[in-house]
Amino acid sequence: MNENFHSGHFCCEQCNKALSGQSYILKEEKPFCVACYDNCFANECAECNQKIGHDSKDLIFKSKHYHETCFEARYTCSMCKASLADKAFGNWDGQLCCLQCYEKNLAKNCQACGELIKPGMKRLGFQGKEWHDKCFRCKVCDEHIGGGIFVPKEDNIYCSSCYEETFGTKCAGCGKIISTGGLQYKNEPWHRECFGCAECGKSLYNTRFTVRDDKRLCADCFGERYARKCSECKQPIVGQGGTKYVCFEQRNWHNKCFNCKRCQVSLVNECFVTEEDIICPNCAQG
Structure with a gap:
């Protein structure tokens, strides 16, 4: 440790036993004799409950520690039954499987490139199909989608903008996509x-x-350009709301406007007399 000690002063940090000529282990730049190191720092095996000494392999699985022999006895490949110690393996549907058996029996091919998706590779899955992360791209623009928004159609995937542009309903008026709302007229869609x-x-x-x-x-436009005009109020006579009107000698009136010119009594469905203006019989006699 780039420092000098008398032989009797280089001692175990825990028991103070002289380490001159003895095996020792450094822990955080402090020396420990083998026995103290194992007692203070060695992990306990989850299988046999014994300390895993400094001279033994310490295998970790699911945050638990194991002797190599204990791990070999407990965990084997569910397919080939080989020990999983010192091998790459994974957990698929609750079953442990070595890398070789996984690639042979469980691994899927990427829907885009067709190559095997090996363990450890970043992948994306949808409806039972899988892709390499790098291959999960829009069919139209080829932009990488990754974990973004996408729309599946048949065997392809599309980013939302390309899907709308390719398959979306377009307005008969402006030609742009109708994303929300809209209406149908003569079998044509409109914003x-x-x-x-x-x-x-x-x-x-x-x-x-x-x-x-x-x-x-x-x-308003129909009334202004095409509707009959009332001879009295000069406003358009339109048919909305069940509007009724009177037609006489190429002149037209709203029902409410067809009144005696002198006394203003309504002449709808009544007798009337025509002079310069339309008047009721009583006014004509007077």
Whole structure:
């Protein structure tokens, strides 16, 4: 330890026994005689409950320590029955298996490259199929997906953006993917905001509209451009809400507007007289 001692002063840290000419073991740069080292630091075998001395192999499995011979007696490959001491092995479905038996009987081939997925390799599994981590890539853009979001389809996997672009429903108006909501019109999909009036562009979702010359029109635009106009109030006469109107001599009125010009009594389903204006019989006699 790059230090000098009298022969009687180089002693065991635990029992103070002189170590000159004796075997000793350093622990954290402190010397211990063999007996004290085994007594203080040796692990206890989980099988035989005896100390695992400094001159014995200390095998660790599931945080427990074993003599080599005890480990060989307790743990063997479930397939070939060979001892697992000093061998690579793993636990598959509760059964211990050596590396050779695993590769021969249990290992799966990567769905992408077809090569064997060996123990210790990072892998990803989905619905009984497995991939090397490096091979778990989008079918379209070839970007590495790893533990990210993906969508499976048949034997391929896609990142979410490529899946939407390849298989997603596209709006008949703007041509972009409809990810949420939307509506169907004449067997075509639309974004709600794209399904609009041909004149003003206002969305017609969940709203009554009229089709004229293959154009969708909201009530306001239809009334402004095509509807009859009331001779009294000059407003469009549209059919929404069961609107009723009167037609006479190429003129039109809302029912509520078809009144005697003088006394304002309603003339709907009543007799009337035409002079310069339409009036009721009483006003005509007066």
